[in-house]
Structures are given as structure tokens and as C-alpha cells.
Amino acid sequence: MASQGNSTDTLFSPYKMGRFSLSHRVVLAPMTRCRAMNGVPNAALGEYYAQRTTPGGFLISEGTMVSPGSAG
Numbered sequence: 001m002a003s004q005g006n007s008t009d010t011l012f013s014p015y016k017m018g019r020f021s022l023s024h025r026v027v028l029a030p031m032t033r034c035r036a037m038n039g040v041p042n043a044a045l046g047e048y049y050a051q052r053t054t055p056g057g058f059l060i061s062e063g064t065m066v067s068p069g070s071a072g
């Protein structure tokens with residue numbers, strides 16, 4: 001396998017993902033935070049993701065639950 005150089009350099013290097021031009025490759029995967037009360041996203045949810053965003057970064061927020069019993 002060809003060397004990709006210093007892996008830290010690669011992690012923090014730009015990446016073109018479709019129509020998105022990312023400034024680094026650290027991505028937040030979706031997680032079940034259950035912050036959307038009654039299935040409706042609120043200010044606390046916005047603050048949670050705002051705290052984790054970076055310029056040119058990519059994060060995936062969680063989906064809302066299809067029913068109260070579906071929350072894991």
C-alpha cells in the first residue's frame with residue numbers, strides 16, 4: 001500500500017466529498033442523543049451541535065424517533 005505520509009497531516013488535510021469541500025477529515029457520526037423533545041428539534045439540540053462544529057467540518061445529526069418507544 002502506498003504511503004499517505006504523516007497520518008495526522010492527512011487527517012487535517014482538505015477533502016472534496018461530492019459537492020462538499022471539507023477543510024479536514026474529522027467527521028461526527030450520527031449518535032442517538034434523544035434531544036429532540038416529542039420529536040421536535042429545539043434550541044438545546046442546536047447548541048449541542050454548534051459546540052461540535054468546526055469551519056469546513058462535517059457532522060451528522062441524529063434522526064428524530066418515529067415513536068416514543070423507538071428511542072434506544
Ligand SMILES: Cc1cc2nc3c(=O)[nH]c(=O)nc-3n(C[C@H](O)[C@H](O)[C@H](O)COP(=O)(O)O)c2cc1C
Binds near residue numbers: 031
Ligand atoms: C440515527 C443513528 C444513531 C446512532 N446512534 C449511535 C449512538 O448513540 N452511539 C453509537 O456508538 N453509535 C451510534 N450510531 C452509529 C454511529 O454513527 C457509528 O456508525 C458507529 O458508532 C460506528 O462508528 P465507527 O465504526 O466509525 O467507530 C448511530 C447511527 C445512526 C444512523
